[in-house]
Amino acid sequence: MxxxxxxxxxxxxxxxxxxxxxxxxxxxxxxxxxxxxxxxxxxxxxxxxxxxxxxxxxxxxxxxxxxxxxxxxxxxxxxxxxxxxxxxxxxxxxxxxxxxxxxxxxxxxxxxxxxxxxxxxxxxxxxxxxxxSSEESMTARVLTMPGGPWLVGLAGLVIIGVGVYHVVKGVRKKFLRDLAGTGGGAVGPVVVRLGQVGYVAKGIALGVVGGLIVAAAVTADPSQAGGLDEALHTVRDQPFGTALLLVIGLGIAAFGLYSFARARFARL
Known part of the structure; x- marks a missing residue:
């Protein structure tokens, strides 16, 4: 029993x-x-x-x-x-x-x-x-462990993979499987577009986060690691970074609006 x-x-x-x-x-x-x-x-x-x-x-x-x-x-x-x-x-x-x-x-x-x-x-x-603890201090602790760089590198690759998954999910509209009523057209085209833009933008941001963690593993330098804030700073510091960061920010906002729609249409 x-x-x-x-x-x-x-x-x-x-x-x-x-x-x-x-x-x-x-x-x-x-x-x-x-x-x-x-x-x-x-x-x-x-x-x-x-x-x-x-x-x-x-x-x-x-x-x-x-x-x-x-x-x-x-x-x-x-x-x-x-x-x-x-x-x-x-x-x-x-x-x-x-x-x-x-x-x-x-x-x-x-x-x-x-x-x-x-x-x-x-x-x-x-x-x-x-x-x-910050991502940097956590990475520093892991790097000192036996096989630490490999563990950190693997974590970074996993996060990159999750980012790619988000991009694919957005481009191919696979997120519609998470919503009820899509077959009957209850979910409008605006929600679909918000989901597409939002998943792609979030995937790009996650990919940059994963890239920073992989860089920390390769260089054995925890200061290279970071979370979303560090990733967005990295984007901003690139050529045309301000424009790209604005696009990513608007994309993340789109994901937020999509989440509101998901509260209504999610399959639960």
Whole structure:
């Protein structure tokens, strides 16, 4: 009987109307974060940066807004519900998936990611956000481990792969599989375009992040590593970087708007 209890708990979570409603709220929270990151990226491009152009900067912006603490708790709850949903899907299987093992692994990774975002939102709500280790210090620790450069390089290649996946998903409109009602035309062309632009822009940003991590592994220099903020700085410093960064920022904003639509149309 105890062996069946985890599966029963996962099934209850997946069938819970409250979890589904809160999970849709998680997509709204994702949209808010992406739009704030996009705004910070645009400010960076225009030389008016007021914070890190990444998720920590977005959480900080929410914290400083009127009612920020309440908003952060709402964001944390939404991401927590998405984490529960994805983990339950990973445990029970993904309906109609051609590669069930791959689909479960993908849901597991998403569940972990949303769980981290929920924990981060809760930390900022409690006033303790931003105290964690940076990507650079984490890379430095890994580089000192046996085989550390190989591990860091592998992590960078994985992130590049995720970036390529996002670009392909956007170009080929594979994200439509995540939405309900696409066959009947309930999802309009504006949502489709936002998804295409958003996934491509996010994929490019992830690719640059992965490239920085690979560079750190090759040179054994943790200062080469960095997260999204460092990646966007790198883009800005290239020839025509300001224009490219503006395009990426607008693309990330498009992904944020797509996330709002996904809160309505997501298959849950």
């Amino acid at each position: 105890s062996k069946k209890s985890p599966a029963k708990a996962a099934r209850r979570a997946q069938n819970s109307g409250a979890v589904r409603m809160l999970a849709r709220g998680g997509y709204v929270a994702s949209g808010v974060l992406h739009i704030l990151v996009a705004w910070l990226a645009v400010q960076l491009a225009l030389g008016q940066s007021s914070g890190q152009a990444d998720q920590s900067g977005a959480f900080s912006a929410i914290a400083q807004a009127p009612g920020g603490e309440l908003l952060l708790w709402a964001v944390a709850v939404g991401f927590a519900a998405l984490a529960v949903w994805q983990l339950a899907t990973a445990a029970l299987g993904v309906p109609n998936a051609e590669n069930q093992a791959g689909a479960r692994l993908k849901s597991l990774a998403k569940g972990v990611l949303y769980g981290v975002l929920a924990a981060t939102g809760a930390q900022y709500a409690q006033g303790s956000g931003g105290s964690g």
